[in-house]
Amino acid sequence: MTQDMKVFENLESVVRSYVRSFPTIFTKAKGYKMWDENGKEYIDFFAGAGALNYGHNDQKMKEKLVEYIMSDGITHSLDMASTAKAEFLNKFNDVILKPRNLDYKIMFPGPTGTNTVESALKLARKVTGRTDVISFTNGFHGMTIGSLSVTGNSMKRKGAGIPLQNTVTMPYDNYVDNHDTLEYVERFLEDSGSGVAIPAAMIVETVQGEGGINAARFEWLRKLESICKRWGILLIIDDVQAGVGRTGTFFSFERAGIKPDIICMSKSLSGYGLPFAVTLIRPDLDIWTPGEHNGTFRGNNHAFITAAASLDYWKDDTFEKEVQAKSEMIYQFLTKMVETYPELKGEVRGRGFMVGIASEVDGLSNKISAKAFELGLIMETAGPKDEVFKLFPPLTISEEGLKKGFEIIEESIKSLVKEPVTN
Structure with missing residues (x-):
């Protein structure tokens, strides 16, 4: 450990995590690249765990933000009206909601993903008068008590220190x-002796990020929606990580053809890595009493500015088609790795730019990720046993950047397994 790194060991809590996986001090970032204090360049296939879908320091967003700051634009305003908020609301409605025939009220619950999930759970219980919520195995929804109660990871749940109640986990x-x-889920709902009460809501990720890059089939999501409608259960889609283009469309559920009752969004919504979250609410469910759910930092005007600028990427379908074309490149590469290196005992998982390889070999994915970092690529693992090394490049990455990243990943795999299979 260098002398400079010791400050983090000496002064920062042991709860720190990513600094252990990426043990260097970063000083600069642009697009899909980062640099450390030694001048070493890294390709970023991590993208802030999905918070930097447009890469680092997008030029247009940066210019808009700097201009706003230099003109003494409002920084902090709680939920008071501001020009920055008005611009975001109008643009999000015009560019994202209307073209997709979606009608939602927009709530600003606080700056993080767990804030939007907490507000969604609270509202679902208020609307229905019911207490329980159904979540799903390997789901991850946040680290505060309500969000943690619908999260599957046992280590994270244990950190709560108290019983996590009023939730039921389904497969x-x-x-x-x-x-x-879902036949199993329906059986529990139909059987009065199952011990499972009709819940207020079901909360689900269409692709599970932290849970192992598990992608739900579109037909499964459609059936889930129909079950919710049949029983009067609210469907909450957690699009915190899978949304904002990460799976190939702005909302991750678009190609399933469903319309959730409540949608949770954060991470890349600001476009720039600034803390920002929204909860999208079906209008008839918006029954809050003013101030019933509030917070000091639910009006991040700097994020309104960059988020509004980021929506220019979605004014037509050009960007979406580019993302989908590059997604196919990524999928083909991962498929090739599984076929070429059978020692991986790998399975390709995910959708769009939210993909990875799950290896049955204990500890191998962690080793591949660590080796990639040595070679200049930032990539993390996911899953209950960190069995998946996942690719989360910025959606704006060039084909050249993707190919450079692929080369490092293959070199990392090759260094840890036997010789590749050749024809």
Whole structure:
């Protein structure tokens, strides 16, 4: 450990995490690249765990933000009206909601993903008068008590220090091989002796990020929506990580053709890595009493500025088509790795730019990620046993950047397994 790194060991809590995986001091970032204090260049296939879908320091967003700051634009305003908020609201409605035939009230619950989930759970219980919420195996929804109660990871749940109640966990799509998991869910709802009360809501990620890059089939999502409608259960889609283009469309559920009752968004919504979250609410469900759910930092005007600028990427379908084309490149590369290196015992998972390889070999994915970092690529792992090394490049990355990243990943794999299979 260098002398400069010791400050983090000496002064920062041991709870720190990513600095252990990426043990260097970063000083600069642009697009899909980062540099450390020694001048070493890294390709970023991490993208702030999905908070930097447009890369680092997007030029247009930066210019808009600097201009706003230099003109003494409002920084902090709680939920008071500001020109920055008005611009975001109008643009999000015009560019994102209306073209997709979606009608939602927009709530600013606080700056983080767990804030939007907490507000969604609270509102679902208020609307229905019911207490329980159904979540799904390997789901991750945040680290505060309500969000943690619908999160599957046992280590994270243990950190709560108290019983996590009023939730029921059901099996996610393909959790049990060759079994329709929603038949299981329906059986519990239909059976008055099951011990499962009709819940206020079901909360689900269409692609589970931290849980192992598990992608629910579109037909599974459609059936889930129909079950919710049948029983009067609110459907909450957690699009905190999978949204904002990460899976190939702005909302991750678009190609499933469903319309959730409540949508949770954060991470890349600001476009610039600034803390920002929204909860999208079906208008008839917006029954809050003024101030019933509030917070000091629910009016991040700097994020309004960059978020509004980021929506220019979505004014037509050009960017979306580019993302989908590059997604195919990524998928083909991962498929090739699984076929070329059978020692991986790998399975390609995910959708769009939210993909990875799950390896059955204990600890191998962590080793591949660590080796990639040595070679100049930032990539993390996911899953209950960190069995998946996942690719989360910025959506704006060039084909050249992707190919450079692919080369480092393959070199990392090759250094840790036997010789590749050749024809």
